[in-house]
Amino acid sequence: MNLIGTFLNLLFPSRCPSCDGPSASSLSHHPFCSACWEGIERYTAPACLLCGVPTSSFHTTRCASCMKTPPPFSKTLFYGIYDGTLKEAIHLLKFRGLKRLARPLGLLLATLPLPPAHAIVPVPLHKKRLREREFNQTALLGRWLSKERAVPLLPDALRKTRETPHQTGRGREERLKNVLNAFDVPGTSAGQVEGRDLLLLDDVITTGTTARECSRALAKAGARSVTVVALARSLPRQHL
Ligand SMILES: [Zn+2]
Ligand SMILES: [Zn+2]
Numbered sequence: 001m002n003l004i005g006t007f008l009n010l011l012f013p014s015r016c017p018s019c020d021g022p023s024a025s026s027l028s029h030h031p032f033c034s035a036c037w038e039g040i041e042r043y044t045a046p047a048c049l050l051c052g053v054p055t056s057s058f059h060t061t062r063c064a065s066c067m068k069t070p071p072p073f074s075k076t077l078f079y080g081i082y083d084g085t086l087k088e089a090i091h092l093l094k095f096r097g098l099k100r101l102a103r104p105l106g107l108l109l110a111t112l113p114l115p116p117a118h119a120i121v122p123v124p125l126h127k128k129r130l131r132e133r134e135f136n137q138t139a140l141l142g143r144w145l146s147k148e149r150a151v152p153l154l155p156d157a158l159r160k161t162r163e164t165p166h167q168t169g170r171g172r173e174e175r176l177k178n179v180l181n182a183f184d185v186p187g188t189s190a191g192q193v194e195g196r197d198l199l200l201l202d203d204v205i206t207t208g209t210t211a212r213e214c215s216r217a218l219a220k221a222g223a224r225s226v227t228v229v230a231l232a233r234s235l236p237r238q239h240l
Pocket of ligand 1 (some may be wrong): 016017018019020021032033034035036037
């Protein structure tokens, strides 16, 4: 193991958080071992073309929910299912502050077949949450995606106007109520949004309500199109 690897092992657990085997000595995805990192699978099974929810057949291009209420975005792209190593890595980045993981995760995002766009807009945190966490994990991912795909990042295009309680473990109705009208485009950013094709970036899509509310705010500010891009999507309850 090289010096940097030895140093990393002093700072971080020496076991892979996914399989509990020896950690990688490679900087790129430490502390995950190479087998676990390379095992992160791209989702290729059928999904709704609009919201990305897994569907039972490639013949179903739109899920029942999107048929009933078309979403304010044109498409959703995500890398994998929120599970295993991908889930663990997002968790370590977001809640344990392992910011180094933003790069390998951002590189996964960069492999998605993104449509041409003027800019990337990360889902913002409320300023109070940002103070607690000290960084917005989605903006960090956006920085790498922006660099890799040469699309500008607009970290301040959206603003979260209301603090909402943690979403984890809440039901769909409650989540919806929590994020309803919680985002806007500040006047100073309006010029960067109007008439533009945007990539709205989030780390994980759960029910899709955050993506809908952010897209609604961007559309209201005159965005021409919004494509939702995320690292992971959780499976709807009936698939678990
Ligand atoms: Zn492992
Ligand atoms: Zn759908």
